[in-house]
Amino acid sequence: MSDPNQKARIQFNKLQKRLRHYVGDAIADYNMIEAGDKVMVCLSGGKDSYTMLDVLVGLQKTAPIDFDIIAVNLDQKQPGFPEHVLPEYLQALGVPYHIIEKDTYSVVKRVIPEGKTTCGLCSRLRRGTLYGYAEANGITKIALGHHRDDILETFFLNIFYGGKLKAMPPKLLSDDKKNIIIRPLAYCREKDIERFSAFKNFPIIPCNLCGSQENLQRNAMKAMLKGWDKQFPGRLETIFTSLQNAAPSQLADRQLFDFVGLTRGIGDDVNETVQLCGSKTIDVNGLNVLTQF
Structure with a gap:
């Protein structure tokens, strides 16, 4: 009889290798990280950012170039936010980190009517705070945890609701030209990240502590893509490839x-x-x- 623990280890090793391969390819294809870079890994406490940090730390040890990593979390003072979770995790991991404390929660609650989604304003305030920290601390690259499915969802959201052919680029220069944003997980599938997160048992912090309503439009895109992936295997890969082959x-x-x-x-x-x-x-x-x- 086969050993279930050994089988799980083999599956995990294959999954970890695949994610590192995808991240390595994305970094190389878009020249995301260069020698001497100081990379700020934006850590929210969700599966995506945990996975991004884990993979980047692993690649840092074997990369042919030297670069620094600092994990940064923004404590937005949401009620019930477990302030101890990320510091304890990062200390155990041995990764340099910084927690920014800024009460954007109160601002969002004051501006957005009750029952409306707060994600848009919340993300803008969060982005502005993180950009400011990066400028003040010599950060050369800001790493965000968006994966391939996020990019495709945004692509179709912009088509259906915004009238634009627009998604999330793997690498972006901010509007003020002061920050370069990278998305190392751009080639990674969400289902792989979910499995990896379960294997690693990351201390997940829920993203709905603010009580915001779900983004129904994005959820509709997510459901559509999952349906396509199940019914037509390979379709999502083809659609993503089309984003790299614009005519x-x-x-x-x-x-x-x-x-x-x-x-x-x-x-x-x-x-x-x-x-x-x-x-x-x-x-x-x-x-x-x-x-x-």
């Missing part, structure tokens, strides 16, 4: 592509590329040819 000339944004200034090439040895909607690309050597597929 501005095949969309309709006049700011990204000069449709107005399009002209035909004229010459004896001109290869015209004709793109037909819903068809393959064909080369036409010096001829005006229309082909229906």
Whole structure:
């Protein structure tokens, strides 16, 4: 009879290796972390940020470059927030950390009507506080725990409700040009993170201490993506790959592509590329040819 503990260890090792591989690829693809960087890992107490910190600490030990990590948590003074959990965990882990204490909870409760979701304002206040700490403490990269599913959910939220082709980039320069934000988990699947978190038994702090209503629109996107993933395995991977393969000339944004200034090439040895909607690309050597597929 096989040993269930040994089987669990094998599964965990495979999962950990996969997550480290995904994070390593994302870091390399987008040049997220460079030699001498001071990386601020934003730790909320949720499964995503715990996993991000765990993987980055592991990679730090084997990386060919030297970089520093500091875990930073923002204590927003939500009622019932267990202030001891993160310090005890980080001390045991041996990771440098800092807890920022700022009562954004009272601000949000004062501004947002009762029963309305507070997540939008809360995240803006949190982001501003973390950016300020980064600027004041020589932080060169701010690491956030958004994963692939978060990116896809945001993509479809912007399509369905915002009228924009927009998601969360793996690497971002803040609007004030003072901070670089990275998302090392950009290639990681939420279901893998959930399993990893369960294996590691992280001391999870719930994100609903403020009593905010759930973001129903995001939950709808999450349910839609989970349904697709179950019914059509591989679809989410394909959609995410499409975010890395944008073709501005095949969309309709006049700011990204000069449709107005399009002209035909004229010459004896001109290869015209004709793109037909819903068809393959064909080369036409010096001829005006229309082909229906």
